[in-house]
Amino acid sequence: MTTSVPVDVRDRESEDTGDTGPRDVGETLLEVDDLAVEFRGDDGVVRAVDGLGYRVVAGRTLALVGESGCGKSVSSLAVMGLLPPAARVTRGSARFRGTDLLALPPARHREHCGRHVAMVFQDALAALNPVHTVGYQLTEALRARTGASRRDARRRAVELLDLVKVPHAAQRVHEYPHQFSGGMRQRVMIASALALDPDVLIADEPTTALDVTVQAQVMQLLAEIQAERNMGLVLITHDLGVVAGVADDVTVMYAGRAVEQAPVRELYEAPAHPYTRALLRSVPRLAGGGTDADGRLPVVPGRPPAPGRVPSGCAFHPRCDLARDVCRTDVPPLAEAAPGRSSACHFSAEVLGGARG
Amino acid sequence: MAELTRPSPDAGTPGDVVLEVRDLAKSYPVRRGVVLKRTVGQVQAVDGVNLTLRRGRTLGLVGESGSGKSTLARVLVGIERPTRGAVLVDGQDVSTMSRAERKHLRRSVQMVFQDPYTSLNPRMSVAEIVGEPFRIHPDAVPAGGRRRAVAELLELVGLDPDHANRYPHQFSGGQRQRIGVARALAVKPRVLVCDEPVSALDVSVQGQVINLLEDLQDELGLSYLFIAHDLAVVRHIADEVAVMYLGRVVEQGVGPTVYEAASHPYTRALLSAVPVPDPGAAAASRPLLLEGDPPSPADPPSGCRFHTRCWLAHQIGAARANCADGDAGSVPERCRTQDPALLPPDAPSAPARPDEETGPAPEHVAACHFADLVPGGAPDTSSRTSTSTSTSMGADS
Numbered sequence: 002m003t004t005s006v007p008v009d010v011r012d013r014e015s016e017d018t019g020d021t022g023p024r025d026v027g028e029t030l031l032e033v034d035d036l037a038v039e040f041r042g043d044d045g046v047v048r049a050v051d052g053l054g055y056r057v058v059a060g061r062t063l064a065l066v067g068e069s070g071c072g073k074s075v076s077s078l079a080v081m082g083l084l085p086p087a088a089r090v091t092r093g094s095a096r097f098r099g100t101d102l103l104a105l106p107p108a109r110h111r112e113h114c115g116r117h118v119a120m121v122f123q124d125a126l127a128a129l130n131p132v133h134t135v136g137y138q139l140t141e142a143l144r145a146r147t148g149a150s151r152r153d154a155r156r157r158a159v160e161l162l163d164l165v166k167v168p169h170a171a172q173r174v175h176e177y178p179h180q181f182s183g184g185m186r187q188r189v190m191i192a193s194a195l196a197l198d199p200d201v202l203i204a205d206e207p208t209t210a211l212d213v214t215v216q217a218q219v220m221q222l223l224a225e226i227q228a229e230r231n232m233g234l235v236l237i238t239h240d241l242g243v244v245a246g247v248a249d250d251v252t253v254m255y256a257g258r259a260v261e262q263a264p265v266r267e268l269y270e271a272p273a274h275p276y277t278r279a280l281l282r283s284v285p286r287l288a289g290g291g292t293d294a295d296g297r298l299p300v301v302p303g304r305p306p307a308p309g310r311v312p313s314g315c316a317f318h319p320r321c322d323l324a325r326d327v328c329r330t331d332v333p334p335l336a337e338a339a340p341g342r343s344s345a346c347h348f349s350a351e352v353l354g355g356a357r358g
Numbered sequence: 359m360a361e362l363t364r365p366s367p368d369a370g371t372p373g374d375v376v377l378e379v380r381d382l383a384k385s386y387p388v389r390r391g392v393v394l395k396r397t398v399g400q401v402q403a404v405d406g407v408n409l410t411l412r413r414g415r416t417l418g419l420v421g422e423s424g425s426g427k428s429t430l431a432r433v434l435v436g437i438e439r440p441t442r443g444a445v446l447v448d449g450q451d452v453s454t455m456s457r458a459e460r461k462h463l464r465r466s467v468q469m470v471f472q473d474p475y476t477s478l479n480p481r482m483s484v485a486e487i488v489g490e491p492f493r494i495h496p497d498a499v500p501a502g503g504r505r506r507a508v509a510e511l512l513e514l515v516g517l518d519p520d521h522a523n524r525y526p527h528q529f530s531g532g533q534r535q536r537i538g539v540a541r542a543l544a545v546k547p548r549v550l551v552c553d554e555p556v557s558a559l560d561v562s563v564q565g566q567v568i569n570l571l572e573d574l575q576d577e578l579g580l581s582y583l584f585i586a587h588d589l590a591v592v593r594h595i596a597d598e599v600a601v602m603y604l605g606r607v608v609e610q611g612v613g614p615t616v617y618e619a620a621s622h623p624y625t626r627a628l629l630s631a632v633p634v635p636d637p638g639a640a641a642a643s644r645p646l647l648l649e650g651d652p653p654s655p656a657d658p659p660s661g662c663r664f665h666t667r668c669w670l671a672h673q674i675g676a677a678r679a680n681c682a683d684g685d686a687g688s689v690p691e692r693c694r695t696q697d698p699a700l701l702p703p704d705a706p707s708a709p710a711r712p713d714e715e716t717g718p719a720p721e722h723v724a725a726c727h728f729a730d731l732v733p734g735g736a737p738d739t740s741s742r743t744s745t746s747t748s749t750s751m752g753a754d755s
C-alpha cells in the first residue's frame with residue numbers, strides 16, 4: 002500500500018569535489034516502509050505513525066512536511082532506534098542499504114545508526130550543557146563514539162566547527178553555549194551529527210527557532226554539505242516555504258501517514274492532495290501579499306487530530322474543502338496520481354487537474 | 359458585539375495619533391563578578407527610536423534576534439521604564455503623569471506575548487487567565503459583569519465560552535494564542551503590542567491568528583504594533599513597517615514602499631531571506647546572505663552600525679579598490695566613521711528629519727549613506743534572476 006516515490010537521478014552539475022566518499026549518486030540509502038508506531042498511555046494505545054514509507058537517496062534531499070503532531074519526529078526516532086519507552090514499532094521496516102534496522106537488536110540498531118544515520122534533534126538548541134565549553138562537549142561526544150584520543154578528538158572538533166562555518170572555530174571551542182547565538186548553536190549540533198560522516202542525516206526542524214536570516218544561512222549550509230558529501234538528507238519541517246529551495250523530493254504527512262509524495266517542482270506546481278494545496282496556500286508570501294480575494298490570509302481551517310481521535314475515512318475530511326460522502330467512510334490509499342508521484346485522496350486526479358487547469 | 363468588550367468611547371477617529379515614542383532609549387548594565395557585581399558596560403538594547411502609532415492602523419516592526427524589538431515593546435506597555443526619551447499616549451508624556459493617571463493610561467496599551475506555551479500559567483483556568491487583568495484594573499469592568507465579560511471575550515477570539523474552565527494544556531498553540539489575545543483585550547485597550555504573536559505556531563494556523571487580529575481591528579478600531587522577524591507576515595498585516603538593527607530603526611516606510619523599493623542594504627538582506635515557496639524561483643536566486651551574527655549591542659560598531667556585515671559597503675569598497683582610490687578594498691570610510699541619519703532615500707543630502715515638527719513626515723526613510731546606490735526594485739520573488747550579485751556598483755566613485 003505504501004509506495005515510495007521512484008525517483009530519477011537528476012544531473013548535478015560539477016559537484017565532483019573529490020571528497021564524495023563511497024556513496025554513489027542515486028543509490029538508495031534508506032528505505033522506510035509501512036512504518037507504524039504506537040504509544041501506550043492513560044487513554045490506552047494510540048497510533049502516532051501509521052503506515053509511513055519514504056526513500057532516502059544519496060545526493061538528494063527529502064523534505065518531510067506536516068503540521069505539529071503528525072508524526073514527523075516520532076517516525077524519525079523510530080528509524081534511529083531512539084523511541085521513548087512508552088512507544089513501540091508495531092509494523093514496518095527501515096532498511097539501510099538492505100539491512101532492516103528495525104529488526105536488529107536495540108544495541109546493534111543504535112550502533113548501526115551511529116555509523117550511518119545521524120540526526121539533529123528538534124530540541125537541539127536546548128541540548129547543550131551550559132556548564133561546559135562547546136569544545137569540551139563536542140570532544141567528549143566524539144570520544145564516546147569513536148574512542149579517539151582527547152587530542153585527536155579536539156582537533157576533529159575544530160575541523161567540524163570549521164566545516165559548519167563557525168567563524169574562528171579554534172578560539173570559539175573555548176566558549177560556553179550562552180556565548181553562541183541560536184544559529185551558531187544549531188551549527189554546533191549539525192557539526193556533532195556530521196562527526197562520523199553519516200550516509201544519511203535527518204535534521205528535525207533545524208531552523209524553526211531561528212530568524213529568517215539565520216534560517217537561510219543554515220539551510221544553505223545543509224544543502225552545501227549534502228551536495229559536497231553526496232549524503233542523503235531528510236529535512237523535517239512544518240513550513241513548505243522553507244524547503245522549496247533545497248528539497249529534491251517531498252513527503253507530506255498527515256495524522257501519521259504520508260498523504261502525498263512527489264518531486265519538489267511537480268508538488269509545488271500542482272499538488273495532488275487537498276492538504277498539500279492548503280499547506281502551500283498558507284505559506285506567507287512576500288510578493289503580492291499572498292491573500293485571498295477578500296484580503297485574508299489563507300489558512301488550513303481547524304487543527305490536526307490527536308492520535309487516537311483520527312476521524313473515520315480520510316483523516317483530513319473535517320478540514321477538507323473537497324470532502325464528500327465517500328471521504329467520511331473510506332480511507333483513501335496512497336496511490337499513483339501521476340508518473341513518479343502518489344497521493345492519498347479519492348479525488349487526486351481532480352485536484353491535480355484543477356491545479357493545472 | 360456587546361459593550362463589555364468595546365474600547366472606551368473617547369477613542370477618537372481613525373488616523374489620530376494614539377501612541378508616540380520620541381528618541382526612546384533603554385540600556386541595561388552589563389555586570390561582572392559573582393559577589394560584588396561591578397557594572398562594566400551598558401547594553402544599548404534600544405537606542406534613539408521614534409515611532410508613531412495611529413488609531414485603527416498597524417505598524418510592523420521587524421529585525422533580527424537581539425535588535426531590541428521586545429525591549430521596545432516592554433517599555434511601550436510600561437513593564438520597563440525608558441533610560442531616555444518619552445512615551446506619549448494621546449499626546450501626553452507618560453513620565454510626567456501622576457501614578458493614577460499613568461495606571462489609567464496604561465490600561466489602553468496591552469501586550470500579546472510571543473510564546474503561547476510559556477506565557478499562560480498552566481495552573482490557571484482559561485477564565486482565570488482571561489479575567490486576570492481585572493485584578494490590576496478593577497474599574498475596567500464592574501465585578502458583577504466579569505464572568506459575562508470573559509465569556510464574551512472568548513467568543514470574540516473564536517473560542518467556545520463553554521471551555522472557560524479548561525486549562526491551557528487542553529488547547530492547541532493557535533488556540534492558546536487566542537487566549538492570550540482575549541486576555542490582552544479584557545481591559546478594553548486601544549493599542550495592542552503583539553510581540554511575535556505567531557512565530558511559535560505552525561504556518562498552517564498562523565493565518566488564523568492574523569485574520570483574527572485583523573477582524574478585531576476592524577471591529578474595535580484597535581491599533582497594533584506588530585513585531586515579527588518575517589517580512590512576509592508583516593507585509594500582510596501592517597500599514598507601515600519599521601526595520602530595526604542593533605537598537606535603531608534603519609528604514610521605515612508606508613504601504614508597499616519598503617518591500618518594493620527597500621533602500622537600506624539590511625532591509626534588502628532581510629527581504630531576500632524570506633523563503634520563496636517556489637522551487638524554480640528559489641533555485642534561481644541566492645539569498646543575500648548576511649555573514650555571521652549581529653554584533654553585540656554592548657559594543658556596537660562605530661559609524662554605521664551595520665558596516666561590519668554590509669554587503670553594499672563591501673561592494674563599494676571592492677569597486678573603489680579596483681579604481682585604486684585610497685579606500686582600498688575595505689568598507690568606505692564614511693560607513694566606518696559617520697552614523698547615517700534616517701532620511702528620504704532619494705535625497706540623502708537634504709536633511710529633512712522625520713521627527714521635525716514642520717511639514718508632514720516623509721513616507722519612506724532609510725539610514726544609509728549610500729541609499730541611492732541600493733539597486734532599485736524589489737528582490738522580485740516571482741521571477742527573480744539573481745538580483746543579488748549583479749548590482750552595478752562602483753558608479754559612485
Ligand SMILES: Nc1ncnc2c1ncn2[C@@H]1O[C@H](COP(=O)(O)OP(=O)(O)OP(=O)(O)O)[C@@H](O)[C@H]1O
Nearest residue numbers: 040049068069070071072073074075076085087308
Ligand atoms: N511521549 C509521548 N507519549 C504519548 N504520545 C506522544 C509522545 N510523544 C509524541 N506523542 C504523540 O505522537 C504524535 C506524533 O508526535 P511527533 O512528535 O512525531 O509530532 P511532530 O510531527 O514531530 O510534531 P512537531 O511539529 O510538533 O514536532 C503526537 O500527536 C504526539 O501527541
Ligand SMILES: Nc1ncnc2c1ncn2[C@@H]1O[C@H](COP(=O)(O)OP(=O)(O)OP(=O)(O)O)[C@@H](O)[C@H]1O
Nearest residue numbers: 386401403421422423424425426427428429430655
Ligand atoms: N534584562 C536585560 N538585561 C540585559 N540585557 C538585556 C535584557 N533584555 C534584553 N537585553 C539585551 O538587549 C538586546 C535586545 O534584546 P531584545 O530581547 O529586545 O531583542 P529582540 O529584538 O526582541 O530579539 P528576539 O527576536 O530574539 O526576541 C539583546 O542583546 C539582549 O541580550
Ligand code: SF4
Nearest residue numbers: 315318321328346347
Ligand atoms: S479523500 Fe476526500 S476528504 Fe480526503 S483529501 Fe481527498 S477529497 Fe479531501
Ligand code: SF4
Nearest residue numbers: 662665668693726727
Ligand atoms: S551606511 Fe555604509 S555600512 Fe551602513 S548600510 Fe549604508 S553602505 Fe552599509
Ligand SMILES: [Mg+2]
Nearest residue numbers: 073074075123
Ligand atoms: Mg517534531
Ligand SMILES: [Mg+2]
Nearest residue numbers: 427428429553
Ligand atoms: Mg523578542
